Amino acid sequence: MSWLHMMILLPFIFALVVPYVYKKFNPRFHTGWFVLVIPLVIFIHLLTFIPQISLGNSVTSTVPWLPSYHINFTTYVDGLSLVFGLLIAGIGALVILYSIYYMSKHREALHNFYVYLLLFMGAMLGLVFSDNIFVLYVFWETTSVSSFLLIAYWYEREKSRYGAQKSLLITIFGGLAMLAGFIMLSLMTDTNSIREMIRNAVGIPSHSLFIPAMILVLIGAFTKSAQFPFSIWLPDAMEAPTPISAYLHSATMVKAGIYLVARFTPIFGGTAEWFWLVSGVGIITLLYGSVNAVRQTDLKALLAYSTISQLGLIMSLLGLGSAALYYGIGNDSSVYAVAIFAAIFHLVNHSTFKGCLFMVVGIIDHETGTRDIRRLGGLMHLMPITFTLTVIGSFAMAGLPPFNGFLSKEMFFTAVVNASNMTVFNADHIGLAIPIIAWVASVFTFVYSMVLVFKTFRGKNKPEKLGKVVHEPPIGMLVSPFVLGSLVIIIFFFPNVLSKYLLKPAWYAVLPTLANAGELKVKISPWHGWNTELFMTIGVIIIGTLLYIYLRKWYRVYRFYPENLTLNNLYNFSLERMENISGSLTNKYMTGFIRDYLVYIFAFIIVVVGGAMWLFDGFSFDPSNDAPVNLFETGLVVAMVIAALTVLVSKNRLTAIVAVGALGFLVSFFFVLFRAPDLALTQLVVETVTTALFLLCFYHLPQLRKEISRVRFKAVNALISIGVGVAVTIIALSANGNRLFESISGFYENSYELAGAKNIVNAILVDFRGIDTMLEILVLTIAGLGVYSLIKLRLPGRDKNEGAE
Amino acid sequence: MIQGILIFSLIFLSFAIFATIYRLVMGPTAPDRVQALDALGINLISGVAIFSVLLRHTGFFEVILLIGILSFIGTIAFARYMERGVVIERKQSD
Numbered sequence: 001m002s003w004l005h006m007m008i009l010l011p012f013i014f015a016l017v018v019p020y021v022y023k024k025f026n027p028r029f030h031t032g033w034f035v036l037v038i039p040l041v042i043f044i045h046l047l048t049f050i051p052q053i054s055l056g057n058s059v060t061s062t063v064p065w066l067p068s069y070h071i072n073f074t075t076y077v078d079g080l081s082l083v084f085g086l087l088i089a090g091i092g093a094l095v096i097l098y099s100i101y102y103m104s105k106h107r108e109a110l111h112n113f114y115v116y117l118l119l120f121m122g123a124m125l126g127l128v129f130s131d132n133i134f135v136l137y138v139f140w141e142t143t144s145v146s147s148f149l150l151i152a153y154w155y156e157r158e159k160s161r162y163g164a165q166k167s168l169l170i171t172i173f174g175g176l177a178m179l180a181g182f183i184m185l186s187l188m189t190d191t192n193s194i195r196e197m198i199r200n201a202v203g204i205p206s207h208s209l210f211i212p213a214m215i216l217v218l219i220g221a222f223t224k225s226a227q228f229p230f231s232i233w234l235p236d237a238m239e240a241p242t243p244i245s246a247y248l249h250s251a252t253m254v255k256a257g258i259y260l261v262a263r264f265t266p267i268f269g270g271t272a273e274w275f276w277l278v279s280g281v282g283i284i285t286l287l288y289g290s291v292n293a294v295r296q297t298d299l300k301a302l303l304a305y306s307t308i309s310q311l312g313l314i315m316s317l318l319g320l321g322s323a324a325l326y327y328g329i330g331n332d333s334s335v336y337a338v339a340i341f342a343a344i345f346h347l348v349n350h351s352t353f354k355g356c357l358f359m360v361v362g363i364i365d366h367e368t369g370t371r372d373i374r375r376l377g378g379l380m381h382l383m384p385i386t387f388t389l390t391v392i393g394s395f396a397m398a399g400l401p402p403f404n405g406f407l408s409k410e411m412f413f414t415a416v417v418n419a420s421n422m423t424v425f426n427a428d429h430i431g432l433a434i435p436i437i438a439w440v441a442s443v444f445t446f447v448y449s450m451v452l453v454f455k456t457f458r459g460k461n462k463p464e465k466l467g468k469v470v471h472e473p474p475i476g477m478l479v480s481p482f483v484l485g486s487l488v489i490i491i492f493f494f495p496n497v498l499s500k501y502l503l504k505p506a507w508y509a510v511l512p513t514l515a516n517a518g519e520l521k522v523k524i525s526p527w528h529g530w531n532t533e534l535f536m537t538i539g540v541i542i543i544g545t546l547l548y549i550y551l552r553k554w555y556r557v558y559r560f561y562p563e564n565l566t567l568n569n570l571y572n573f574s575l576e577r578m579e580n581i582s583g584s585l586t587n588k589y590m591t592g593f594i595r596d597y598l599v600y601i602f603a604f605i606i607v608v609v610g611g612a613m614w615l616f617d618g619f620s621f622d623p624s625n626d627a628p629v630n631l632f633e634t635g636l637v638v639a640m641v642i643a644a645l646t647v648l649v650s651k652n653r654l655t656a657i658v659a660v661g662a663l664g665f666l667v668s669f670f671f672v673l674f675r676a677p678d679l680a681l682t683q684l685v686v687e688t689v690t691t692a693l694f695l696l697c698f699y700h701l702p703q704l705r706k707e708i709s710r711v712r713f714k715a716v717n718a719l720i721s722i723g724v725g726v727a728v729t730i731i732a733l734s735a736n737g738n739r740l741f742e743s744i745s746g747f748y749e750n751s752y753e754l755a756g757a758k759n760i761v762n763a764i765l766v767d768f769r770g771i772d773t774m775l776e777i778l779v780l781t782i783a784g785l786g787v788y789s790l791i792k793l794r795l796p797g798r799d800k801n802e803g804a805e
Numbered sequence: 806m807i808q809g810i811l812i813f814s815l816i817f818l819s820f821a822i823f824a825t826i827y828r829l830v831m832g833p834t835a836p837d838r839v840q841a842l843d844a845l846g847i848n849l850i851s852g853v854a855i856f857s858v859l860l861r862h863t864g865f866f867e868v869i870l871l872i873g874i875l876s877f878i879g880t881i882a883f884a885r886y887m888e889r890g891v892v893i894e895r896k897q898s899d
Contacts, residue, residue: 630812635819639826646830658838661879662829662845666822668868669849672856677864681871688875695886696893 002061004075007042008129011122014038015115022111031110032100035118039096042125043089046082053082054501056508056515060131060195070192076131079505083344084128084259086502087351091251092121094480098359099243101477102366113153113241120146124252128259132192133182140178140220143256144171147248151240163236166571170223170233178220178260184213185267198266198512205271214268217260218277225257227315228285231308232567238300242362245300250307250354258311258347261318262510265340270325279319279419283437285312290444294451295555299361299371302448303354306397309445310350313412316438317343320419324514334521335418337514341507342411348503349396349404349491356484357393357452360386363473363481364456373451378461383472385482387457392485398449398544399442399537404491406537412438413533439536446544447551454548599720606723609731619730622737633673640666653698661691678761811859818852839883846876 014035022031052059058078065073077085096117103110123142130136145168152164188207189197204210221227226234237249248254261278268274289309296302321340363386364379365371380387392403399409416435472478491498508515547554589600613619643666646659664687671680748760748768757763765773825848829841850872857865 630815632812632815632819635816635823639819639822642826642830654835655838658829658835658842658883661842662826665842665845665849665872665876668872669852672853672865672868675860677868680865680868684868684871684875688879691879692882695882698886 002075003045004059004061004077004129005063005073007045008075008122008126010042011038011118011125015118015122018114018118019111022114026110027105030100030105031114032096032103035114036093036096036100038118039089039093039121043086043093046085046089049077049082050501053077053079053505056505058509065135071134072132073135074131074193075129076195077129078509079502079507080259080262080344080509081128083348083502083506084255085125087255087348088121088124088128088252091247091351091355091484092117094355094483095243095247095251095359098246098362098477098480099241101474102243102362103241113150116146116149116153117244117247120150120248120253124256127256131194133186133194133197134192136194137175137179137182140224140256141172141175143253144168144175144224147171147237147253150244150248151237153241153244154239157239159236160239163233163239167233167237169575170230174220174223174230177216177223181213181216181218181220184209184216188213194263201267204267210268210271211273214271214274215277217264217268218281221257221260222281223257224260225254225311225315226285226308227257227281227312228288228308229567231285231289232571234308235301235304238298238304242300242358242365245303246355246358246362249304250358251351254307254311255314255347255351258314258318258343261315262340262343265318265322265510266325266512269322275319275322275326277319278322279316279434282312282314282316282319283434283441285309286316287437287441287444288312290441290448293448294444296448297373299364299373299376299452299456300358302373302452303357303361306445306448307350307354309441310346310354310397313438313441314343314347314350316434317346317412317415318510320415320434321510323419323422324511334514336415336422337507337511338411339415339418340510341503342408342415344503344506344510345411345495345499346405346408348498349408349488352484352487352491353393353396353403353405356389356481356488357397359477359481359484360390360393363477366477367471367473373455376456377459378457380457382461383457385472385478389478389481389485390453390457392488393481394449394453396488398446399540402489402492404488404495407492407495409442410533410537413442413536417532435536439540442536442540443544443547446540447547450544450548451551595717599716602720602724606720606727609727610723613727613730613734618734620737621733625736625739636666636669636673657691657694657698660694661687664688664690676761678759808859811855814855815852815859818848818855822848822852835883835887839880839887842883843876843880846872846879 018031018035021034025031025034049059058076060074060076062075063073065071096114099113099117103113120143123139123146126139127136127143130139148164148168151167152160154160185197186192188204188209189200191197191200219230223230234249234254238245240249265274286309289305289307289312293302293305293309296305317339321336321338321343324334324337324340327336361371364376364383367383368376368379370376396403396405399405413435416438419434420431422431589596640663643659643663647656647663650656650659664683668680668683668687671677671683748764751757751760751763751767755763755767757767822845825841825844829838829845832838832841850869853865853869853872857863857869
């Protein structure tokens with residue numbers, strides 16, 4: 001058990017304590033102050049890893065969990081997981097600080113809030129530090145569940161519940177697909193450890209399970225990271241409290257899929273399928289998210305779509321960068337490997353500016369009471385600090401200098417321009433489309449970033465639409481976005497420090513083979529000459545500004561957008577249809593009639609028994625063991641058949657009872673003929689008693705149903721009963737024809753010596769196999785008691801059905 | 806010789822059983838059928854008796870007695886049912 005294990009488990013342990021703390025100290029102290037300690041401790045602990053990691057080392061430690069299944073809680077710290085760990089703990093601390101001021105300690109159920117948040121934080125830390133795929137999966141699902149709880153935090157609202165359900169359905173679907181992919185991976189590589197998989201990855205691409213495993217793992221990553229077409233849950237997850245949106249749905253959870261793709265790049269990367277799936281889906285998501293973000297009127301929805309789009313950007317960079325693994329060690333590879341670096345860089349940048357933006361939107365919501373762009377405006381003079389922070393965040397998102405988004409956006413353009421020159425993976429035909437789509441998406445990104453800033457803060461103030469007197473929020477609320485906003489600028493001016501200590505080790509972790517060969521070198525500088533990328537950025541700014549200014553003119557374009565063809569409608573429609581279809585399907589066969597269920601059961605018997613006999617060639621009739629048949633036996637059998645048929649076709653119940661009685665008598669005579677006196681005696685008594693009971697029931701039959709009618713003939717019934725009869729007869733004859741071994745009845749012939757009994761049957765019943773008899777006595781006892789209590793026990797209020805008589 | 810006679814009589818008994826079964830199936834009214842059932846019991850008694858002789862064994866004599874008792878009880882039950890509508894009457898006080 002290392003300290004890192006303790007750090008991962010610390011949030012879970014503290015989550016147990018939170019309710020007691022809440023009960024004891026609320027409302028004197030805000031519960032958040034106690035919780036704030038946890039991410040700070042974790043953050044500081046993670047910082048101590050930096051010296052080791054930046055030297056290219058990694059740290060592992062194992063705690064056995066299910067050693068016999070090779071499932072151990074192994075933590076593994078390398079550059080990639082450290083970057084994620086620092087993001088989770090750092091932004092976690094800032095979000096908790098923010099939530100202390102955002103969440104009222106008088107009105108909100110804070111113990112729930114912080115328990116869920118801590119669960120999520122622990123799960124996320126476990127996810128990024130786990131080396132074992134199954135442990136990773138456990139933490140993965142824990143993030144889904146805790147995210148579900150957090151989205152539905154205000155569970156009395158219907159939209160919260162809808163959003164929570166949707167996100168749960170989609171992410172769990174992806175999680176299960178991922179589990180299947182993991183199992184395939186574990187089959188292919190014969191290990192559960194990601195590091196060993198990477199070490200054994202050489203022969204994997206030729207394995208037959210490679211493509212299915214890749215697709216399944218990618219479905220997991222795409223659902224979690226809200227990639228097209230699984231992105232629909234993210235906008236609806238905005239019903240969560242804003243600190244949660246900032247934390248889960250911009251900075252951490254949605255990056256779990258990114259982490260997964262980056263983590264598995266050494267295994268799957270270098271193949272055309274991976275390249276096209278990851279970068280193609282990423283590019284589509286980028287365009288889809290940015291185009292849709294422009295038409296949102298709710299600030300959080302706008303940010304949600306922009307998150308989708310930025311995640312698509314990171315995902316496409318990871319896909320483009322995987323081409324480096326195809327080229328292997330050489331000059332070509334480092335050109336593409338830079339894309340991976342850009343992905344990690346933009347990941348960090350996005351976490352900073354998007355976290356900041358969400359918090360700012362939360363502040364606006366908190367201070368004005370609305371997030372609707374149409375009701376906001378002219379807040380610049382009223383909230384100057386908030387305005388400054390928004391500008392920082394939005395301009396970073398749009399990719400303008402002097403903010404960190406500019407650097408990673410430039411690297412993104414470099415990557416896509418390189419991709420268009422690619423000659424492998426059939427990229428030469430549609431390779432040119434990649435930079436064009438990326439550029440168009442960047443223009444839209446610019447437009448919605450401007451919408452975010454200027455529609456909210458410029459223009460006329462509309463106090464009549466806002467219920468409150470608008471002013472700056474308390475200082476405590478501004479601290480977290482301020483820290484993140486400062487980071488945005490600091491990273492722009494000192495990117496190489498961050499790069500040296502954090503990003504490069506992460507880069508080396510994603511491309512270990514290239515890193516070992518010393519191929520990976522990058523230098524970030526804001527100014528890199530007049531090249532294609534810069535012209536692209538200038539183009540984005542010019543066209544974006546024009547588009548923003550004339551937004552009203554072309555906004556009508558969105559009306560052409562087919563309203564009914566959105567993915568959301570598809571989701572709702574398919575969910576509804578699924579419920580309807582399965583409902584009607586169930587109603588169709590669960591009719592409530594016992595007759596139907598019996599038909600299913602018997603048909604199943606015919607199919608299974610007959611099918612098995614037919615498939616395995618089980619029909620065999622061997623008459624050599626049979627005894628000779630007497631004429632009178634034949635006569636008795638015919639008499640029995642007639643009596644049995646009479647039961648079937650009798651027109652009234654009394655005839656049927658008489659025929660059953662006759663049948664019983666004849667059976668007892670057969671027992672005599674086959675030398676079974678005890679059976680004959682019992683059979684006679686039971687037969688008589690049964691007949692008397694039938695007569696009793698007959699009297700008690702309700703008046704209405706007393707209509708004496710012929711048994712209704714149904715072709716299906718006849719078919720099924722004949723089928724069952726034939727099947728059973730065939731089995732009996734086949735079984736009789738195949739005596740595999742001698743029976744053990746010879747043993748019981750010693751009953752006099754062994755049990756002192758001359759009657760073998762009785763000796764078997766009470767001596768050799770007395771337990772059976774005892775239990776059958778028990779059965780009779782229970783039946784007797786049951787009949788008694790059914791007759792005597794009449795609980796009041798339960799006799800409603802008797803009114804129908 | 807005696808064995809042949811016994812088997813012969815068993816065969817004839819099965820003819821008799823046929824005849825009672827015919828009445829049991831066709832009998833136009835319920836009392837006809839109950840009568841047939843009663844007669845079936847009697848036939849069976851003789852059948853068991855002949856069979857016991859054929860086997861030279863006394864193990865089945867109890868069956869004969871039992872058939873006698875039970876076919877009597879059964880017939881009574883049917884008769885009561887048809888006459889009074891119930892098999893077991895309740896006491897007046899109920």
